[in-house]
Each structure stands twice: as structure tokens, then as C-alpha cells.
Amino acid sequence: VQQSLTVCVTGAAGQIAYSFIPLLLSGQVFGQVKINLRLLDIPKMETALKGVVMEIEDCAYPLIGDIQTGSNPKELFQNCDLIVFLGGFPRLPGMERKDLLQKNANIFKEQGEALQEVGKEDVKCVVVANPANTNCLILSRYATKIPRQNFTCLTRLDQNRAYAQVALTLNKPLNSLKNIIIWGNHSTTQYPSIEHATVEGQSFVLPDQGQFIERIQKRGAEVLNARGNSSVFSAANAVKDHIKDWYNGREDTLLSLGVLSNGEYGVQSGLCFSYPIRCLGAFKYEIVGNLQLSDFSKQKLKVTEEELIQEQGLAESI
Numbered sequence: 001v002q003q004s005l006t007v008c009v010t011g012a013a014g015q016i017a018y019s020f021i022p023l024l025l026s027g028q029v030f031g032q033v034k035i036n037l038r039l040l041d042i043p044k045m046e047t048a049l050k051g052v053v054m055e056i057e058d059c060a061y062p063l064i065g066d067i068q069t070g071s072n073p074k075e076l077f078q079n080c081d082l083i084v085f086l087g088g089f090p091r092l093p094g095m096e097r098k099d100l101l102q103k104n105a106n107i108f109k110e111q112g113e114a115l116q117e118v119g120k121e122d123v124k125c126v127v128v129a130n131p132a133n134t135n136c137l138i139l140s141r142y143a144t145k146i147p148r149q150n151f152t153c154l155t156r157l158d159q160n161r162a163y164a165q166v167a168l169t170l171n172k173p174l175n176s177l178k179n180i181i182i183w184g185n186h187s188t189t190q191y192p193s194i195e196h197a198t199v200e201g202q203s204f205v206l207p208d209q210g211q212f213i214e215r216i217q218k219r220g221a222e223v224l225n226a227r228g229n230s231s232v233f234s235a236a237n238a239v240k241d242h243i244k245d246w247y248n249g250r251e252d253t254l255l256s257l258g259v260l261s262n263g264e265y266g267v268q269s270g271l272c273f274s275y276p277i278r279c280l281g282a283f284k285y286e287i288v289g290n291l292q293l294s295d296f297s298k299q300k301l302k303v304t305e306e307e308l309i310q311e312q313g314l315a316e317s318i
């Protein structure tokens with residue numbers, strides 16, 4: 001059992017960080033482990049970051065160790081055991097997808113270079129900032145000394161959304177469901193699959209599978225339209241679930257996280273692709289590579305893989 005961990009949060013003055021930091025410091029991610037916190041944001045957010053630190057102090061969390069803030073990843077990434085990448089360039093009105101990809105690719109290139117220079121070789125990374133899969137891929141490209149299994153991106157929010165919708169549709173408790181899988185990109189091409197899922201140990205069908213898939217693919221937009229703001233505490237909650245299960249292991253169900261592909265299911269090697277994952281504890285996991293896929297599923301995987309290949313091409317042209 002770890003006595004203390006050093007965790008960096010990027011985009012630390014942003015919305016998801018504001019919901020995630022309390023989960024981390026109240027022991028909901030790592031349990032009773034002391035947390036040294038590194039908060040990174042852009043220089044413009046320096047004062048806002050100071051405010052976040054004041055609120056952390058005012059919580060008087062027993063688990064808090066030392067806190068450092070700043071805008072230089074080369075300072076803040078030093079000695080980190082885990083980095084949660086929430087910081088990114090937002091999509092502004094009128095901005096093309098290509099511009100968004102390239103702006104973020106530049107940020108993740110710089111942060112990857114910083115990791116390569118100052119990072120611990122066993123640091124674990126969770127990329128949340130969009131386009132999450134491709135940002136994660138770029139980060140790993142520039143931090144080659146770090147094992148590729150240590151790079152992950154968040155698709156747990158999509159997985160949690162899928163569980164919730166299935167539970168509501170079947171009118172069954174959430175904990176009676178297992179093995180719903182998110183395949184591919186954290187985007188509208190993702191494939192939320194019930195092909196290997198069970199309810200109370202039995203496989204099942206949904207009254208309208210097409211509607212379910214589309215609902216999960218577009219859930220982010222549905223929340224945005226209703227709230228006038230993107231998903232925040234559900235995203236922070238998913239980051240908590242992702243890290244907690246990756247760290248502790250999880251025997252009872254398959255999980256979904258974006259990881260670097262080794263070609264499983266015919267997906268281009270090197271892409272950051274959300275797969276069925278078995279978390280084994282101590283930040284170890286394996287990609288479950290031997291599930292039988294229907295032709296329908298294979299075709300869905302192709303669509304999301306193609307989008308990722310395209311994103312990779314755009315990001316590489318920086």
C-alpha cells in the first residue's frame with residue numbers, strides 16, 4: 001500500500017478539475033493515501049488557481065500533502081505518479097475540427113516533451129481533454145521513455161452513461177449489469193456495445209438497439225443543450241472511477257478505457273482505442289482480445305477506427 005502519491009491535474013482552474021479535486025482529496029480515488037498535489041493551468045488562470053488552493057486549504061482535508069501550482073509542465077510533472085490531463089484548448093464558435101485537433105496536438109506535444117524530460121518512468125497518464133484519444137496518442141509519441149501501457153484516455157463516462165441507460169430501459173439495478181463495452185473513439189463514432197453484456201448473468205437485447213447506440217454517442221450534446229454547459233460532475237465522477245479501478249483492479253466486469261492498440265481486433269496498431277479491459281490491480285491491465293464479434297460490431301469498429309486514423313493524420317500535420 002502506497003503511503004503517498006504525487007498527482008498533477010492539468011486544466012486545474014477549469015470546471016472538471018473543480019469537481020474532481022474534492023473526490024481525490026476526500027479519499028474517493030486512492031483511499032487513505034496522502035496526496036501531494038500539482039495544479040497546472042495557463043498563466044492567465046494564475047489568480048483563479050490561487051482561489052482553488054484557498055478552497056482546498058479551507059476543506060482541511062486530512063489527506064492533503066504539499067501543493068504546487070504553476071504553468072510550466074517541466075516543473076510540475078517532476079516526481080508525479082499520476083497526471084490527469086483536463087487542460088486543453090476549447091472549441092470556439094466557428095472553429096474547424098482540424099484547428100481544434102492541431103491546437104490540442106501542440107499542447108500535448110509540449111506536455112509529452114516535458115514528460116520525456118522530467119517525468120518518472122512509471123508515471124501513469126489519464127487524458128480527458130478532447131479530442132481525448134488523439135491527445136493521448138500525441139502525448140505518448142513524445143514521451144517514449146514511458147511504457148505505452150501507462151497512457152490511457154477517458155471513455156468511462158461513456159461507459160457509465162451506457163450502464164445507466166440500459167438499467168433504466170430494462171428497469172434493473174445497475175449492479176446486475178456487466179460487460180457493456182465502449183469501443184473506439186470518445187466521439188459520436190464510438191460504439192457502445194451490449195453484445196457481451198449480461199443482466200443478472202444472462203445476455204439480453206434492447207427494444208431499440210439503434211436508439212441506444214445513438215443516445216450514448218450523443219449524450220454529451222444532450223447534456224450540453226439542456227444545461228447550456230458541458231458535462232462536469234459526471235465527467236469528474238468518471239475520472240474517479242477510471243483511476244480507482246485501474247489502480248485497485250476490478251475482477252467482476254470488463255471496463256472501458258482508451259489505450260494504445262497493439263492491433264487487437266484488427267485495429268491499426270498505435271491508435272488510442274477504447275477496448276474491453278480487465279484491470280488487474282496496481283495499475284496493471286490487459287486488453288481482452290478474444291471476444292467474438294458479430295458483423296454488425298465489426299463494421300461499427302471500422303467506422304470509429306477510420307475516424308481515429310483521420311484524426312491522427314490531422315494531428316500529425318502540426
Ligand code: NAX
Binds near residue numbers: 013
Ligand atoms: P474548462 O474549459 O472548464 O477547463 C479547461 C482548463 O484547461 C481551463 O482552465 C484552461 O485554462 C486550461 N488549459 C488550457 N490550455 C492549457 C494548457 N496548455 N495547459 C494547462 N491547462 C490548460 O473545461 P472542462 O469542462 O473542465 O473540460 C476539460 C476537458 O475535458 C475539455 O477538453 C473537454 O472537452 C473534455 N471532456 C472530456 C470528456 C471525456 O469523456 N473524455 C467528457 C467531459 C469533457 O467534455
